[in-house]
Amino acid sequence: MEDVARLAGVSMITVSRAIREPAKVAPATLARIEAAIRRTGYVPNLTAGSLASSRSRIVGAVVPTIDNSIFAETVRGMSEVLEAAGYQLLLGQTAYRADAEDSLVQAFLGRRVDGMVLTGIGHSPATVRRLRAAAIPVVETWDLTARPIDMLVGFSNRDAGAALGRHLLARGYRRLGFVGGAEERGRSRYAGLAAAVADVPGATVLRQELAAGTSYKDGRAAILRFLELPEPPQACFFGNDALAIGALMECARRGVRVPQDMAIAGFADLDIAAEVTPALTTVHVGSRQIGEEAARLLLARFEGRRVAPRIRDLGFRVVARAST
Amino acid sequence: MEDVARLAGVSMITVSRAIREPAKVAPATLARIEAAIRRTGYVPNLTAGSLASSRSRIVGAVVPTIDNSIFAETVRGMSEVLEAAGYQLLLGQTAYRADAEDSLVQAFLGRRVDGMVLTGIGHSPATVRRLRAAAIPVVETWDLTARPIDMLVGFSNRDAGAALGRHLLARGYRRLGFVGGAEERGRSRYAGLAAAVADVPGATVLRQELAAGTSYKDGRAAILRFLELPEPPQACFFGNDALAIGALMECARRGVRVPQDMAIAGFADLDIAAEVTPALTTVHVGSRQIGEEAARLLLARFEGRRVAPRIRDLGFRVVARAST
DNA sequence: CTGTTAGCGCGTTCAC
DNA sequence: GTGAACGCGCTAACAG
Numbered sequence: 001m002e003d004v005a006r007l008a009g010v011s012m013i014t015v016s017r018a019i020r021e022p023a024k025v026a027p028a029t030l031a032r033i034e035a036a037i038r039r040t041g042y043v044p045n046l047t048a049g050s051l052a053s054s055r056s057r058i059v060g061a062v063v064p065t066i067d068n069s070i071f072a073e074t075v076r077g078m079s080e081v082l083e084a085a086g087y088q089l090l091l092g093q094t095a096y097r098a099d100a101e102d103s104l105v106q107a108f109l110g111r112r113v114d115g116m117v118l119t120g121i122g123h124s125p126a127t128v129r130r131l132r133a134a135a136i137p138v139v140e141t142w143d144l145t146a147r148p149i150d151m152l153v154g155f156s157n158r159d160a161g162a163a164l165g166r167h168l169l170a171r172g173y174r175r176l177g178f179v180g181g182a183e184e185r186g187r188s189r190y191a192g193l194a195a196a197v198a199d200v201p202g203a204t205v206l207r208q209e210l211a212a213g214t215s216y217k218d219g220r221a222a223i224l225r226f227l228e229l230p231e232p233p234q235a236c237f238f239g240n241d242a243l244a245i246g247a248l249m250e251c252a253r254r255g256v257r258v259p260q261d262m263a264i265a266g267f268a269d270l271d272i273a274a275e276v277t278p279a280l281t282t283v284h285v286g287s288r289q290i291g292e293e294a295a296r297l298l299l300a301r302f303e304g305r306r307v308a309p310r311i312r313d314l315g316f317r318v319v320a321r322a323s324t
Numbered sequence: 325m326e327d328v329a330r331l332a333g334v335s336m337i338t339v340s341r342a343i344r345e346p347a348k349v350a351p352a353t354l355a356r357i358e359a360a361i362r363r364t365g366y367v368p369n370l371t372a373g374s375l376a377s378s379r380s381r382i383v384g385a386v387v388p389t390i391d392n393s394i395f396a397e398t399v400r401g402m403s404e405v406l407e408a409a410g411y412q413l414l415l416g417q418t419a420y421r422a423d424a425e426d427s428l429v430q431a432f433l434g435r436r437v438d439g440m441v442l443t444g445i446g447h448s449p450a451t452v453r454r455l456r457a458a459a460i461p462v463v464e465t466w467d468l469t470a471r472p473i474d475m476l477v478g479f480s481n482r483d484a485g486a487a488l489g490r491h492l493l494a495r496g497y498r499r500l501g502f503v504g505g506a507e508e509r510g511r512s513r514y515a516g517l518a519a520a521v522a523d524v525p526g527a528t529v530l531r532q533e534l535a536a537g538t539s540y541k542d543g544r545a546a547i548l549r550f551l552e553l554p555e556p557p558q559a560c561f562f563g564n565d566a567l568a569i570g571a572l573m574e575c576a577r578r579g580v581r582v583p584q585d586m587a588i589a590g591f592a593d594l595d596i597a598a599e600v601t602p603a604l605t606t607v608h609v610g611s612r613q614i615g616e617e618a619a620r621l622l623l624a625r626f627e628g629r630r631v632a633p634r635i636r637d638l639g640f641r642v643v644a645r646a647s648t
Numbered sequence: 649c650t651g652t653t654a655g656c657g658c659g660t661t662c663a664c
Numbered sequence: 665g666t667g668a669a670c671g672c673g674c675t676a677a678c679a680g
Contacts (some may be wrong), residue, residue, distance in 0.1 A: 046434040053656085091414075272566075
């Protein structure tokens with residue numbers, strides 16, 4: 001930067017301004033500086049800038065995984081909004097390991113990210129303490145609570161589970177099954193379903209809890225376990241679409257008719273849910289919008305705007321298709 | 325850090341060492357420092373560390389998108405290997421926009437990433453110049469070339485396309501179709517297919533080039549266009565599994581038998597490819613391994629080890645399933 | 649609109 | 665095994 005300044009015959013601070021707020025520099029000066037930048041091949045060191053300004057223009061995001069497209073869409077939405085505003089995304093994946101979130105948060109805070117996005121509302125006390133101490137904007141996502149750490153963008157997994165349960169019950173199914181991974185949000189969906197079932201005399205629900213981080217194969221195996229029961233469920237709600245589609249495919253192979261012999265529903269409404277045959281009943285939750293909105297909230301706070309309300313319930317929508 | 329040093333009765337540099345190389349600090353001193361860190365809630369500022377040491381422990385990765393799980397797996401593999409080594413991942417998505425890569429590279433270099441991972445081997449001259457000037461380790465992925473910018477982990481899209489073409493031809497199909505997005509690697513796959521077709525007298529191939537960033541829906545539409553022809557292809561190769569599965573589903577809906585009336589093949593071997601009915605013939609390319617290996621190469625270079633060879637051809641494998 | 653001064657919070661290099 | 669001085673490259677705050 002010193003070279004650039006010398007070449008342009010100005011001081012370093014003017015170069016700095018020419019880069020960050022070109023409008024505040026005289027056009028002639030600006031032109032000379034730009035020429036000098038080009039000649040020297042100067043690349044501003046944003047690390048030094050971050051240190052000096054104590055703003056990194058980096059946002060940290062922690063998700064369980066991006067393989068499973070439900071979070072991939074969220075990350076994509078976030079990343080597009082952030083990039084458009086000149087921010088970068090530091091991505092961390094926990095693979096559903098309990099301790100991974102805290103160490104990622106710690107690492108991100110060490111990098112002085114300007115904001116953080118977390119998945120879910122369950123965090124270790126240490127994590128919460130760290131985030132509060134850092135005093136940066138934080139957005140929790142994919143769930144709902146009255147007391148977020150700071151801001152929140154999501155929907156009620158419990159209500160969504162209940163709504164899907166009511167849909168199944170309304171369709172006349174009474175013996176229900178639930179299959180989900182061992183993680184917080186999946187459990188909330190089950191709790192909702194169970195509550196809906198409790199409201200209807202004679203309705204029952206059987207639950208299979210799998211390890212977290214499930215995929216197609218697990219759905220296939222789970223539906224088999226149900227089908228082998230003397231009295232299998234009539235309808236099965238899977239904690240995510242991948243599980244449900246695995247189950248759907250297994251039914252197709254075995255000649256189990258969906259929904260006549262076994263109704264199947266998923267969760268999240270991946271692109272593929274509408275494409276399979278029969279098309280999958282699921283709950284649409286706006287994965288992409290969650291990411292976009294989270295990013296927008298952060299940007300608002302970065303720009304000093306007050307965010308109200310701090311809780312954004314984006315809701316959900318039961319999408320009834322042919323599989324139920 | 326000054327507070328910590330004072331509390332522990334040592335100098336700042338000793339605190340610094342206690343954090344980075346605890347082995348080089350006397351156990352008693354170390355214990356006092358750790359206690360002081362806990363009492364003060366001190367969080368080392370890695371930005372300052374980066375500036376002083378000119379090593380950021382950040383790797384930048386540019387992918388077209390992570391929605392499409394083929395790159396999601398690569399990113400996941402990368403991120404796991406990097407996180408285990410104490411590195412963080414800065415993620416950028418181009419959404420297949422031509423100019424997006426260069427601006428992301430520019431931004432990442434400005435942050436002084438220690439290394440970069442790019443998707444593909446086609447980059448603007450400006451991008452290549454920047455990367456060379458930065459003199460950091462760079463890994464290109466998902467394709468093959470004799471002259472990578474620095475290092476490369478991938479496979480030959482052309483050969484993979486040709487291999488799948490030979491598979492279709494060996495199965496007796498002569499009128500082939502190809503559907504792919506308008507992007508470099510998809511075009512290479514087509515080129516390979518076309519070459520395989522040229523080797524067999526009487527074999528033909530019809531091509532549909534879609535916009536880049538395709539999904540299930542596009543596959544569905546594309547197969548319809550083929551089916552409406554007076555003489556549709558007998559077998560259709562799709563540039564990625566999502567397209568192929570969309571087509572598969574459309575065939576199921578229309579009562580078009582796969583593979584008897586229309587054979588279908590995809591590319592990348594997503595988890596779901598093995599699960600659909602009929603199971604999808606595709607080309608396995610080790611998306612996850614590409615990411616892991618790219619990360620390992622970078623780590624090797626960060627640690628000063630020489631990497632040879634700099635080109636890692638991970639190969640591919642035609643996975644013949646029921647859909648062809 | 650432009651410049652000056654004074655750090656940002658560490659790690660490097662040497663010395664002890 | 666520990667410390668002092670210096671600088672990494674930039675920007676905030678103020679002055680002009």
